[in-house]
Amino acid sequence: MKAHPRVVIVGGGFAGTAAASRLARRSVAEVTLLDPKARCEMLPLLPDIAGARLSSAGGGTPHHALAASHGYRYLQQAAIEIDRDAKRVISADGTALPYDFAILAHGARTAYYDNRAAELYARPLRSVADALQARKRVARPAYRRLLVVGGGYTGVELATHLHRLHRLYAQSPPSVGRPQPPSSVILVELADEILGAQEPRMQHFARTHLEALGVEVRTGTSVTDVTPRAAVLSDGTRLDDTVTFWTAGIQVIPPRGAAARTTGPGRLVVDEYLRLGAGLFAAGDAAGFTHGGAPLPPASYLAVQQGIAVAANIARAAAGRPLKPYRPLVHGIIIPVAGGSGCARIHGLPLSGRPAAALHYAATAARAHSRAQRAAIIRDLLRPPLSAPAGQMAAR
Ligand SMILES: Cc1cc2nc3c(=O)[nH]c(=O)nc-3n(C[C@H](O)[C@H](O)[C@H](O)COP(=O)(O)OP(=O)(O)OC[C@H]3O[C@@H](n4cnc5c(N)ncnc54)[C@H](O)[C@@H]3O)c2cc1C
Structure with missing residues (x-):
């Protein structure tokens, strides 16, 4: 050698x-x-980017810059x-x-379990581009509902962020030409409980939190068909004017x-x-x-x-x-939710509320791939969560 x-x-x-x-x-x-991909992406922040809590600036670092700073060759x-x-x-x-x-x-990658319609029309969340697309979809007047498929930690977190964004649109003063937001968020999960792999305390936290927000949680339910503007659930319910987000597993x-x-x-x-x-x-x-x-x-x-x-x-x-x-x-697991809360078990220690969310963001910022990315994440986190006028959200 x-x-x-x-x-x-x-x-x-x-x-x-x-x-x-x-x-x-x-x-x-x-x-x-x-x-x-030209950029090394920070997947744990995608729900925050989708919900416009964070800008896309902290979402990735160009590979060519990383390779140059560390001294290896990068091929796109x-x-x-x-x-x-x-x-x-x-x-x-x-x-x-x-x-x-x-x-x-x-x-x-996202697993669609041979559901061809879902693969074609449901929106995945695996890249910053996916997150920005999700954000745009929330602003579209064409959709009355947002359907999130998959009650794992990504689905739970995404549902809370999309709900928060929807509320922000709804609260900002009406203006001519500004799109009206969808009217509800539904989370469906095939298993009997959301966060099926986690302890009952976390399942209870997530369910209570989602229901308090007004997110409808349907367990024991799957999606049998998806079109660009509708979805059909396994119990036969047809959801019109609906955009579907798919977080139901990986392959x-x-x-x-x-x-x-x-x-x-x-x-x-x-x-x-x-x-x-x-x-x-x-x-x-x-x-x-x-x-x-x-x-x-x-x-x-x-x-x-x-x-x-x-x-x-x-x-x-x-x-x-x-x-x-x-x-x-x-180390354990953290289930963050929009609004700076969460639920965690770290080295056997249960945590909930703000400390759980703070730990999630601190750990994620610590794993940033460059100083510039870390600075962008911290800058966004220090910005008051409700400060952005809705009309500017899609551009951030
Ligand atoms: C929405 C979301 C939220 C998450 N939240 C958390 C969290 O809060 N905490 C946590 O710990 N984890 C979280 N995760 C999981 C975490 O992001 C992954 O476990 C982690 O990214 C895995 O790192 P990786 O390097 O194995 O793969 P990835 O980070 O997925 O990177 C794989 C790379 O390989 C590239 N690639 C794919 N195929 C090829 C090919 N054929 N040739 C060359 N390159 C290829 C891809 O473009 C990609 O850049 C989350 C994931 C998602 C999607």
Whole structure:
């Protein structure tokens, strides 16, 4: 092997950029990171951006700037194939990138569970562009209702932000030409309770909070059809003048040839070193790492931990030292809701109200990818929440 091994990283989210920056900083590898998106995006802030609580300024950092500041190469390309025999990553433009080590950190996508209509017409929330689209939809006079599908933490948080934005539109003085907002927000969840994976205390917090806001929560319900302006629920209810937002789960779709065992949503089963095989690692949402008998949940801080752990193991392997098993440090979960409240369990400690929300924003700002991004997030958070005139919201 050469003095500086070639490392190709597929995906520049939390895991991929954490690995790239660590490897480049230690000058132990020639690092190339591929991502078709031009910006590294802060997914945990998308509900706030959709609800116009935060501007899009804190939502991402350009990859070229990150790569230049840390000293690695960035290609704005998707990886379409991993040739494990020849140890090459093939990008969408046909370039073959030879590697000594590769890291699959391509994250997850929205899962539609073969609901083709939902895939076509329901709005996902996986990028800043999706969040800004959601914001625009709330302002459209064409929609009387906002339907959020999926009662996990993203669906709960999004429903509260869209509701808040809708209220802001409704409260601002009428003006000629200003669109009238939709009249209600509905959250549907297939399981018998929202936040099904969480403890009853959190489920109770979320349900009480949503109902106090006036968000209608329908559990044991799915969506059977979606059109651009309507949706049909599994109990036969037809919702007209409705725009549908889809947060009902994730799936992992790796490049061809990744050839690995997968968990339910397609996460790639890794060993204790986060390896898929010789020289090939996975990290973040793409990786299915079992801890305490269950796969680790998708979470930004775990993705960062895994990116760092993989980078350290690549540095060890390059130096001919034995690899170290990845030992996750699981902090817990925070369910933030619009209006600066939330519910959490952190290292066994229950938290609710403002402290839970403050912790969520502090942790997210701490994970910002650049100083400029962190400053933009903090600036927005310090701005009084209700200060923006509704007419300016779509532009921020
Ligand atoms: C709306 C929302 C809210 C969330 N809130 C929280 C929260 O409050 N707290 C928390 O801890 N987690 C939260 N999460 C989850 C968290 O964002 C993810 O767990 C985290 O982003 C995973 O990081 P990652 O690096 O694995 O993947 P990602 O951050 O998804 O990055 C993957 C990158 O890979 C790129 N990519 C995809 N395919 C390819 C390919 N073929 N070739 C090259 N590049 C590719 C993508 O463009 C993307 O940039 C939230 C997620 C969402 C969507």
